[in-house]
Amino acid sequence: MPINKKPHNNISPAVLKKMYITMLRIRRVEEKIGELVRAKEIICPCHLYIGQEAIATGVCSALRKEDYVFSTHRSHGHYIAKGGDINTLMAELYGKITGCSKGRGGSMHITSPDIGFPGSSAIVTGTIPLAVGVGLSFHIREKDNVAVAFFGDGATNEGAFYESLNFAALKKLPVIFVCENNLYSTHMNISKCLSDTRIYKKAEAFKMPGVCIDGNDTIKVFEQAKKAIDFAREGKGPSLLECLTYRWRGHVGPNIDVDKGLRSEKELKSWMAKCPIKRLEAFLMKQDILSKSEKEKISKQINKEIEESLAFAEKGSFPKANELHKYVFAKDLDTKNLGKRI
Amino acid sequence: MRKLSYVKAINEALHQTIEKDKNVFLIGQGVISPWYVGATTVGLVDKFGENRIIDTPVSESGITGAAAGAALTGMRPIVMHPRMDFMYYAMDQIANQIANWHYMFGGQVNVPMTIWGIINRGGEQAAQHSQAIQAMFTHIPGLKVVMPSNPYDAKGLLISAIYDNNPVVFIDDRWLYEITGDVPKEMYTVPIGKGAIRKKGKDVTIVATSWMVQKAIEAGSILQKDGIDAEIIDIRTLKPLDETLIFKSVKKTGRLVVADAAWKTCGVAGEISALVTENIFQSLKAPIKRVTLPDTPAPMSSVLEKAYYIDADNIVKTVKSLI
Numbered sequence: 001m002p003i004n005k006k007p008h009n010n011i012s013p014a015v016l017k018k019m020y021i022t023m024l025r026i027r028r029v030e031e032k033i034g035e036l037v038r039a040k041e042i043i044c045p046c047h048l049y050i051g052q053e054a055i056a057t058g059v060c061s062a063l064r065k066e067d068y069v070f071s072t073h074r075s076h077g078h079y080i081a082k083g084g085d086i087n088t089l090m091a092e093l094y095g096k097i098t099g100c101s102k103g104r105g106g107s108m109h110i111t112s113p114d115i116g117f118p119g120s121s122a123i124v125t126g127t128i129p130l131a132v133g134v135g136l137s138f139h140i141r142e143k144d145n146v147a148v149a150f151f152g153d154g155a156t157n158e159g160a161f162y163e164s165l166n167f168a169a170l171k172k173l174p175v176i177f178v179c180e181n182n183l184y185s186t187h188m189n190i191s192k193c194l195s196d197t198r199i200y201k202k203a204e205a206f207k208m209p210g211v212c213i214d215g216n217d218t219i220k221v222f223e224q225a226k227k228a229i230d231f232a233r234e235g236k237g238p239s240l241l242e243c244l245t246y247r248w249r250g251h252v253g254p255n256i257d258v259d260k261g262l263r264s265e266k267e268l269k270s271w272m273a274k275c276p277i278k279r280l281e282a283f284l285m286k287q288d289i290l291s292k293s294e295k296e297k298i299s300k301q302i303n304k305e306i307e308e309s310l311a312f313a314e315k316g317s318f319p320k321a322n323e324l325h326k327y328v329f330a331k332d333l334d335t336k337n338l339g340k341r342i
Numbered sequence: 343m344r345k346l347s348y349v350k351a352i353n354e355a356l357h358q359t360i361e362k363d364k365n366v367f368l369i370g371q372g373v374i375s376p377w378y379v380g381a382t383t384v385g386l387v388d389k390f391g392e393n394r395i396i397d398t399p400v401s402e403s404g405i406t407g408a409a410a411g412a413a414l415t416g417m418r419p420i421v422m423h424p425r426m427d428f429m430y431y432a433m434d435q436i437a438n439q440i441a442n443w444h445y446m447f448g449g450q451v452n453v454p455m456t457i458w459g460i461i462n463r464g465g466e467q468a469a470q471h472s473q474a475i476q477a478m479f480t481h482i483p484g485l486k487v488v489m490p491s492n493p494y495d496a497k498g499l500l501i502s503a504i505y506d507n508n509p510v511v512f513i514d515d516r517w518l519y520e521i522t523g524d525v526p527k528e529m530y531t532v533p534i535g536k537g538a539i540r541k542k543g544k545d546v547t548i549v550a551t552s553w554m555v556q557k558a559i560e561a562g563s564i565l566q567k568d569g570i571d572a573e574i575i576d577i578r579t580l581k582p583l584d585e586t587l588i589f590k591s592v593k594k595t596g597r598l599v600v601a602d603a604a605w606k607t608c609g610v611a612g613e614i615s616a617l618v619t620e621n622i623f624q625s626l627k628a629p630i631k632r633v634t635l636p637d638t639p640a641p642m643s644s645v646l647e648k649a650y651y652i653d654a655d656n657i658v659k660t661v662k663s664l665i
Contacts, residue, residue: 068415102448111447118414119447123438129404130439133411133419140367140393140417147411160434163404170399327449328483329582330507332534 011222013289019061019218020284021298023053023277026077028302029086032310033076033093033107034254042093044106049077051216051248054276055180056081058221059148059241062229068116068134068147070127073108074247075120078150084112086305087312098316104327125151125158128177132164135173135238146174146232154185156199165240169206174232176225177240180215186251187262200242208238215243216276219283246271346525348518351493352382355500356420358529360390363418366504367394369409370422370458371402378424379460380519402431406457410440410509413455418504420456426513427473429459440509441484456503461515461552463640464647472640474604476551479511480580480613486510486534487580491555493523495578498532506534515553515603537584539591543573546597546661549588549614551577554601554633554652561657570665580610588614589622596627597664601657606634628664633657 030050036042049056052074060069060081071078079089084100092099093107100110101119108122118134121127131149138145155161156179168175179199183190190197203210209231213224221243228239248268250257258265284290346354359366367390372378374387374397387395398405402423409421423429429436436457443453459479463472480487486508490496496514503510540555541562550558555576562572573591577584592598598618600611611632618630633656641650 099448101446101450104448105446109446111450113447113450118451119443121439123434126407126434126439129407129435130411130414132404133408133413134415135411136396136408137412137415137417140412141364160403160407163399163401164407166399167401167404167408327445329486330444330449330452330454333454333505333507 011219015061016219016280016284016289019057019222020277020280020290021302022057022061022081023218023280024298025086025302025305026053026056026080027277028306029080029089030076032306034249036093038254044093044095044108045252046093046107047074047252048247048249048254049074051271051276052180052182052245053077054218054221054280055178055215055243055245056150058218059150059176059178059225062222062226063116063148064145065115067145068118068131070118070131070147070149071120072124072127072151072155073120073122074152075108075110078120079110079112079117082112082117083115084110084117086309090309090313091316094313094316095318096313096316097319098312102327103319125155125160127151128155128164129160132168132173132175135168135175136171139171139173144174144233146176146229148176148178150178150180152185153179153181153183153190153199154193155179156202157185157193165202165206165208165238168238169208172235172237174235175238176228176232177238178225179240179242180245181242182245182247184247184251184263200240203240208240210240210242212242212244215245216274216279218276218280248272343524344527345522346493347520347522348493348496348514349381349520351497351525352500352514353384354525355497356383356386357389359501359504360386360394362529365417366420367396367412367417368420368422369396369398369405370424371398371400371405371428372424373397373422379422380516402428403435406432407435407439409455410435410453413453414443414451418454418456420458420504422458422460424460425462425471425473426459426475427470429475436479436485437482441482444508445484452507453509454507455509456500457509457511459511459513461513464517464651466642466644466647467640468642469639474515474635476511476513476580476604477609477613480610484509485581487513488534488578489513489552489580490532490578491518491550491552491576492521493525495532497525498530499534499578501529502531502534505531510534513552517553518556521556532578535579535582535584537575537577537579537587539573539587540576541572541574543571543595545571545595545665546599547573547575547588547591547595548599548601548657548661549575549577550601551580551610552603554603557652557654558601558657560654561661564654564658565661568662570661572661577614583614583617585617585621588618592618593622593625596625598626598630599633599657599660599664600630601633601652603652604635605637606632607637609634631660631664633660
């Protein structure tokens with residue numbers, strides 16, 4: 001179906017406000033990380049999510065804690081939206097032992113297993129089969145949880161994407177494929193790499209629902225995600241959501257890539273004018289869900305959280321060099337109940 | 343003790359683990375087809391149903407990743423690849439995802455899965471249906487690699503692989519399937535990372551993998567008749583490697599031949615050879631020799647196959663060149 005233009009309904013003011021806070025938290029965290037990368041305080045490659053906040057927020061707000069989310073190299077937004085701790089995120093970017101991945105992963109490999117965020121991966125499409133596997137596990141164990149795979153438009157060029165859509169649809173697995181179409185696969189415009197740029201159409205070939213959403217409209221993302229999630233929970237199978245959006249910064253790092261001739265300033269400005277946060281904020285204020293004083297309070301609170309996260313990161317120690325080999329292998333399972341060892 | 347064939351030993355390990363533990367399931371291309379997997383999966387789908395014995399489309403990357411995803415939720419999947427050649431399609435999932443996840447996330451995430459790769463060669467199957475690519479997996483940090491050479495170990499190592507908290511690549515060779523041996527009825531495990539001495543000896547150490555262990559045992563008998571007393575080590579696990587066992591033996595014999603029915607360059611035999619020279623060079627009385635496949639793709643014509651594959655004779659000749 002084409003872009004869904006139906007107005008929102010049935011979203012409580014509390015959820016709407018929480019989504020606003022989450023989006024602003026993602027934005028401010030990413031802006032701060034951008035500054036720190038520019039200042040060479042943070043060295044590991046950071047792919048910033050600024051401009052795309054509505055998608056992670058809209059989808060994750062419709063999930064339960066026990067539902068799983070898989071992310072990509074552009075991972076911070078999904079992590080925060082699923083409820084990830086920004087203290088341990090920041091410490092991870094500094095390579096500290098107190099980081100969410102204990103200084104072994106960095107920006108592209110963050111984790112929070114207790115809240116259904118097993119990890120993010122830097123290989124394009126790499127986590128899509130994993131999300132299908134989580135869906136398979138829920139299916140085998142007859143649980144009504146769902147798995148979400150976030151990925152970019154570039155990922156739809158990989159074979160594993162199609163294998164995953166087919167298998168999930170074939171077995172009616174509870175998986176939501178969320179494509180964040182930000183129009184660029186690193187430097188390459190989508191028109192240069194896809195023979196048909198309507199990504200949501202690919203769902204048809206696998207007999208699953210596919211919708212195209214304005215990915216800068218948080219409420220629409222939430223509504224469509226909720227629909228797909230309910231569909232999956234009922235055992236009806238996967239859905240593909242294509243969310244149209246734009247990343248304000250370059251593929252990696254804090255710069256905007258306009259000077260490199262990779263995209264035009266006009267294009268960037270046109271998308272900045274469609275800021276998903278300003279849009280939701282204006283809506284909430286118009287609906288009297290958010291007051292001016294509350295808005296200021298939220299803003300201050302987030303700034304405070306970020307300051308605290310930096311202090312937390314600062315305070316943490318680096319891993320010891322003699323712990324290089326730690327975590328190559330997990331501890332073996334105790335097999336004593338299985339029978340004799342010889 | 344009860345005798346069982348290698349193929350039946352695998353079948354029994356699968357039946358027992360899948361029955362015992364609801365988290366264990368089998369998935370892969372052709373898991374219900376004898377044409378793909380011989381008799382290893384007989385009776386499984388009838389007993390456990392299609393929800394836990396999952397025959398899949400030809401989608402090695404997607405399916406291997408799906409098994410890994412299920413492992414991330416605490417299940418213990420076995421993903422089967424009926425020919426190792428097909429596993430190249432799954433290499434991203436195996437090398438980039440599965441092997442790395444535990445380390446990359448600071449030990450907080452386990453991937454307790456078994457990746458079962460079958461070597462199915464000979465019979466003029468040529469270059470893309472014959473490969474033994476154990477070295478590829480052994481190279482990658484985070485993967486354990488086992489290659490049982492007899493029915494007892496096939497059952498015990500498969501059960502160990504399933505219950506290990508790490509991804510384990512379990513490699514069997516269909517040339518071993520009809521070999522029979524002692525196999526207890528109950529569940530048991532053979533420890534991963536421990537080799538076994540198949541014959542004690544004092545003149546030369548032969549370290550072998552999988553099918554080549556059977557050939558080394560044959561070679562050992564022939565050599566014995568000629569007055570050469572070979573010690574034969576079945577290494578069983580390629581990673582983590584039982585270096586202690588190898589070093590101890592080579593210190594005693596002073597000579598080493600490594601037999602691995604896979605390519606020579608950057609192979610398992612080369613690795614074992616390097617470890618011995620690095621650590622106990624002073625114990626060696628002769629150069630270390632490798633008995634491996636030549637560095638060519640597997641040929642088709644049976645005349646060429648005969649020249650390509652290695653046998654007990656190759657081991658005998660190699661040992662004799664050292665003494």
